Amino acid sequence: MTPCPWIVRTKLLKLAVPLALIIASAAVADDSPWRDPPGMAPIIDEFLGRMTFEEKVGQLGLYTSDWSVTGPTVRAGYKEDIRAGRVGAIFNAYTAEFTRELQRLSVENTRLGIPLMFGYDVVHGFRSIFPIPLGEAASWDLAAIERSARVAATEASAEGIHWTFAPMVDIARDPRWGRIAEGAGEDVYLGSLIAAARVRGFQGEDLGAVDTVLATAKHYAAYGAALAGRDYSTTDMSDRVLRSTYLPPFKAAVDAGVATVMTSFNELNGVPATGNRYLIADILRGEWGFDGFVVTDYTSINEMVPHGYARDLAHAAELAIDAGVDMDLQGGLFTEHLAALVKDERVTEAQVESAARRILEMKYRLGLFEDPYRYSDPARQAAEIYKPEYLEATRDMARRSMVLLKNAEATLPLSPNPGTIALIGPLADSKSDLIGSWSAAGDRDEKPVTVRAALEERLGDRGRLLYARGAGYAFEDAGDRSGFEAALEAARAADVVIAVMGERADMSGEAASRTTLDLPGAQAALLEQLVATGKPVVLVLMNGRPLALEWADANVAAILEAWYPGTMGGPAVVDVLFGDYNPSGRLPVTFPRTVGQVQIYYDMKNTGRPLTPDKVNEKYLSRYLDAPNTPLYAFGFGLSYTRFEYSDISLDATEIGPGDTLTASVTVTNTGDRAGEEVVQFYFRDLVGSVTRPVKQLKGFEKIRLAKGESRTVRFSLNADDLAFYRADMSYGAEPGEFELFIGSSSDDVRAARFSLKGETTMSEF
């Protein structure tokens, strides 16, 4: 048997230096973060030339370890699979020690010693847990979001992780869907910028650096449009909606250099995404030129059988590889069926080889051919995990992500000497809930600092804290009032009540759809009784989706949306409650008044019978009989402890041509009594089109900090390309006509101006 270059280098030390040099010099990337490092192709060719067909198929298998379960079945015997070379990558395995042990199984036992790649769901932190992604999106702070992903990659890579299954870039407009927590919310523009920021954060400048990991844009595609918000359910939509709303964040991730894309569980227009040639071969690879690898979701190949799309599992494997899938996550079908499929000439060897090539290329870019153990470094692990600055970064991100939804009579911030505080609610002292779902290797038992702990520390002897859990949040707790009396007693004895309520952490995330958006369990009933004590009630929410808060909005004094704020969530909440941090988050998703308004989002169409304020008593309009059309809290909404005033918009032109740029400016003044941050938002509307256009579309924003009394002029520019859309004939470009432009503090609080575009433009892509 002729040894491959890898074996030569590792096993025969004499030859190691020259080959290591070749590989090291080849690992220097050209101008893009990871595309085609010089010298990669010959080395991968060399490997592929020496690999048997079975070894190539082996690279296409991704199996979970037995460390954690993130899906329905676990293929037994993964270690045996590694030794036998049937595995290209392992997920749900971490720590330097364990990944070393598994890596050794592959490097030392298989014929060619090809290194494994270790993947994991590092979604909002690895050990030091940041707010859930929806919360981070509420910061509208791209630099902070990128930093969060950077910290996560640094910690994860120190424990052997090469690859994260994040960012989740699914646009989500249905709060019943539990996975809304994992993405950036409802908006295409904001979601696309956040997708790119997260990819940059995870992958850094250079995939060859030991603190960067491969990112995954998931779930491709349209998973967020699941019918009735039920996870894994059907999606069906026009090509225009697909391309205008659901695909742009994936395109943004691809443009940012994302290394991998994960297919979704859903079918789209009758074809499961994992067997969807149109999505993978035509759009992702063909139109966008994606040259990383495509991985399935957890057994999503196998699920093409119950979908009713594949006759049997072998057929499912054939459909997936044909569509352009490279790696099978946990399904085992490539391992089981590709050889027979090739023998029967249903799949070609070339298809298998190109999938293996793409996977090997990523291993090369990660530097694993240079040193398969380079990420599994116990010393780096010891130094990196839970570094104080990482924990501080989680606290800072958590503060930035909180959204102040109501603040009657300046209830907040609390006075530094607040007297007696009654702290009530199932989330006030729960460590495990603070870090939300998909919290990777984050500790749930010791590290998280709860609101109770942080409040005790903050108060010291400046106030008294009375704590009572009060009510359960499980659905089955609904009738249980046993804790109410203790909570009410505390409330009656207090100057202010802080109720920390919301959803148990596992009520959002995967397989966590709901049919109501109420506070679950006995919380709503307790909240009513707390309010009835007459004491001011501050509601702090921890939840992974928009909740229906109409009663609370009408009755409590203040509401702070804290999402699941992460390991340092408690101190971050306390920072905001006391005004050490002035809240600056803005909703990345609409909060309906009631679940019956779903789906409700800001960039809706006008309809032919719009409900306008002058027609509220008319019947034959697009409206509900029993609720207004407007949401409770609009996309982009969020209060501050200070006030911001906007001047009228001034435009430098009221007419532009295809090559022109228009600049709109407003002056924003902080008229309150403290410094604060404002997210100045910029929207437009195309009044008439060859297909109808949304009533508003976000096209820019800037987060500014203004000292008390300070004014700043904020400018946004716009050209014809920014006005482009998929026209009646599906070409992409702008159409001449009249436009409205809006600038303001929320999608429903804006100043408006008009301009026109003369002449049309055509672009090749969005």
Ligand code: NOJ
């Ligand atoms: C299924 C989830 O849909 C996906 O997001 C995740 O990455 C995989 N399981 C692996 O845990």
